[in-house]
Amino acid sequence: MRFSSDTGGTFTDLIVEHDSGELRMYKAPTTADDPVRGLLDALALAAGDHGEDVAAFIGRADMLIHGTTHAINAIITGRTARTALLTTAGHPDILVLREGGRTEPFDFTVAYPEPYVPRALTFEVPERVAAGGVVRRPLEEAGAVAIIEQLRAKEVQAVAVCLLWSILNPDHELRVGALLDEHLPGVPYTLSHRLNPVLREYRRASAAAIDASLKPLMAAYLGSLTQRLDEAGFRGRTLVLTSSGGMLDAAEVAAAPIHVINSGPSMAPIAGRRYAGLDGASANAIVADTGGTTFDVSLVRRGRIPLTKETWIGQPFRGHMTGFPSIDIKSVGAGGGSIAWVDDGGVLHVGPQSAGAAPGPACYAAGGTRATLTDACVVLGIVDPAYFLGGAMKLDIDAAREAVRVDVGEPLGLPTDDAAAAIVQVVTENMVQAIEDITVNQGIDPADSVLIGGGGAAGLNAAAIARRLGCPSVVIPEVGAALSAAGALMTDLSMEHHSTFFTTTEAFDLTAANAVLDDLSRRCRAFVDGPGRGSVSHTIDRVVEARYAHQVWELDLPLHVERFASATDVDGLVDDFHRLHEEIFAIRDPASPIELVGWKATVRCRLADRELGRLRAVDSSQQRSGTRRLYLAGTGAVDAAVHRFEAMDVGTVHAGPAIVESPFTTVVAEPGCRFHRTANGSLVLDVSAQAREVIR
């Protein structure tokens, strides 16, 4: 038996996977002050549902996979360690200047961000390695030791070291590390070339600083997690989800906690990829995860999930870029709690302000009075006020109508129903724009992709989003409401290894390239023999970061060989690059040499040898069906059939207007949309036949 848990902003999701393959899904409120308690609550809920003693139930499991927001929350709330940065002499302002850039050139109300490590805790190490790796100024050890003495005096709790060109010659960083061991024992540190061996010093420095600052806190958190699980009777292996879509043992995460910045959300595309293949027959997917406050979009391109190093904590250019490889996720403030408002010029906006879980939408009748997306959905009949969260919470439809009327209907001169429909349309367009931002950067054509809807609020407008994007179909997996926790059960123990080595197809250095690839293979095999010991199987994917001459933004080009046997293999790489560049950017430049900059190998060790199973069948007596009045933009009021998600037959094709409900989600099928349930339990909506009329 395996447990998979994902701690979200509102709920802690838990999926229990039995050895038979059967899945059961639970949600307990997230306890932000002590997130482990939320997890234990969810486990107690599951034990109760199984009619077992908690300790005995937990004791039967052999693995717990954990997604955590603890690291990112610590950064956002400023609870990380007092961290120092050691840089090359002459370059103390790497974290101050960053890489420049801004989003709103006329907005002077937003402060310039403080550096991740203050200047007061930044120290210049007397040394310099030049481009190419030659030592220009030898490391002055006495100077380095004097700096370490200052670190002690300033009671620094963690240290990041980022020296220029350490990726080509790590000697100075390694020596500073040894001096820290000697003169400041017990204080954790991170060396930039080890953690994140990429060109561009800001990205290395930022990653190293973030990583070091999390070490004391995450070591304590993961120690407490394993200890309390142990006390609760757990005897299995504890794994933590990583930002790049894999998982690592808790102890490894404590040693490099930056890996778990996006733990959890990174699993949505893992799950999305599987359902796109099973139920959408597509190797390209747009995975949209809609929660209460945020809308997260990720992608699958030809079966691969694109990564990025440009992940921001907070808003782009106003927060901190991690510089560390992570699944490319675009996140916007749009969800059930997003607030609708009309500006003084009479234009409707939805978000980015959110009513959150407290006071929540007006219909929660918990103090919130402003109109939200959830209120609009209640007005339109999309959400049944008597059956929210499976009936666990009754909603106040009158409060929803009043909020929508006052906040949107009156200012726009629209009847309340139309005002509610307008709110949904504006949100839909905001979500579409978020999707288009990421698809254009990753070169994905929505018309050639399936849209995967995850998160509790996905179904409200997934079909409308797909229609607007030109996606032919939408897949709502039965585990969609806990997509990340489901993805966690499909992912592997994994680690990415990276080397910087520059060559070009004009003068390709075959021997040196093979030496780099051989070294990466060796490091991958060491992982298989170490943390991966006992795994069912493993794979190694190799990628080269490549670009045309003079470009600076590389593309991840999959390598189809373990090493280059001959020039023919290199020709294959050249062809692959031109094709990839054209696929992503619509142009190719066959005359241009190709520069190869970074080399990566990702090793994945499969820990379980079965495919994800199905949710436990439900008692059909719980079925709640019939019809409900639904108000839709363009169509007006219609009587929509109401289907119970879990009770739908496999294969029977239905036509909209209809609503499909489960305790965790509501899916709208508009008129003209056809939908059916698949043998894998997913709901598939076919929107291809519909007119692409978005604005009434």
Next chain:
Amino acid sequence: MTLDGAQLAILANRFEGISRKMGNTLLRTGRSGVLNRAKDFSCCIVTRDCELLAAAESLPIHVLSGPDLMARAMQQFHPRLAAGDAFLHNSPYHGCSHPADHTILMPVIDDGVHHFTVLAKAHQADIGNSIPTTYHGTARDVYEEGALIFPAVKVQHGYEIVDDVVRMCQMRIRVPEQWYGDFLAMLGAARIGEREILSLGRELGWDRLHAFTEQWFDYSEGRMLAAIRKVPGGHATALSVHDPIPGTPADGVRVHAEVRVDPAAGYVDVDLRDNPDSMECGLNMSEACARTAASIGVFNSIDHTVPKNAGAFRRLRVHLREGCVVGIPRHPTSCSVATTNVADRITSAVQRAMSELGPGVGMAEVGCVLPPSTAVVSGVDPRTGKAFVNQLFLGATGGAGSPTQDCWLTMLHAGNGGMCYIDSVELDEVYQPIEIRSRHLVPDSEGAGQHRGAPSLFVEYAPVGCSIEVGFVVDGHINAPLGARGGLAAHGSEQHRRKASGELVPLPQSAQVRIDEGESIVCITCGGGGYGDPTERDPALVRHDVAEGIVTAARAASIYGVDIDGSTPVTTRRNG
């Protein structure tokens, strides 16, 4: 056809999305560092009437005015536009900002009818000037400047490239394959914009899109009106002076801006006519830059949420004079450096004049450009034997204090709004045979104020294994960036050659210099002016600046009146 507030929001979002999509494509496919490392480019959409509609995430100086003028020139020179046409435009005499900003204009034509025009504009690494720089400060005229000028010249016909023009460029522009890569990237970005608008028009109907643009302009005009009514009415003038260089009067370029805000009528007027005639140097404004620089000063000073498009511009009148250094240039006046130096002086004068109207309005002077940290460097790379030319973006701070916040540190200059990226030291050392010795903030160089300006940046770099040529046009050495409403001036600029002996020799402000191996170039960039009286600054912020090494304890006492460590304040605080 009347669209409601939701429909307006959705279509505005879609047009902004298209211009963003063009920009993302250009960033990822460009070849020169100025384009893909620094993001010195803009993409936008104008209506069939040549009015600016959407310019998401563009550089302000590139787009507020210019796209409109360029689209008009395109229509004037090519009255019969066809699908598949594209035009190259860089003529400052026909609406472009300056010759280095090559612009692709592409009409969006459905069934023979012209509906919109999309533009992709990118600062080039080289444009074939007489010297290897895109900023020829001392050029007496366009002939000495030497740029190839393209007044809306057709470069694509029936979706095919017109090779004649490409061959001309390849014979004149340095490192031609780099230019050609950027040219392809710009065509690709514009083509994406064209395709997206075509599919939008076919989806929703062109009538609806044209109805939208009119109503969106009306909405934006209304928002502008509301913003103007929040500003105290009145009339103010301010002077901002560009340092002298060869070709200017001995006291530099004195830029007067007269600003009149009439909340009742709902207009802002900026008058730049009372200024000197065009000069025999490269600092003259193009019409696009004169209009835009004045507009930036206004928009920096009011509610920032007003959409920047032709609707809002109806309430902003910029008065220019032909043949004026900050007006409309007559050929062959050189506008080589039009987007930066004197343009920033216009913006600074306008926003300082605005600040005179009352508290909570306007902004201090943003730091001046173009220091050697943003020079165009060229030479032959000894590692490859190949020629190189590119603009460095090693950083310039320059952000000014505003009514609500301290500076945005990495502004670079006023026209850019902080949108450009800053080069990585490691990347610059890979792409050019140079070593960046040092790059750090300079203590006590900020423009002090209740909201302070940026400190200066110190940058030093040296050639490795060769000599390099370095071109720059620096302002702000004599006339350092001024504060507003009692805020103080910032540290000005300096540049030096460090000789092999270690001796520092000052360099001229507008120069093309050769730096030999063993030497290095040293520069201190301008800080930004402060806003409001420094003695009214929150003492906690002063203490933070001292802890962070931005301000010394002595300056905290003398300028801010805050006692940090027993040093006696020599100025009396008005607050706290």
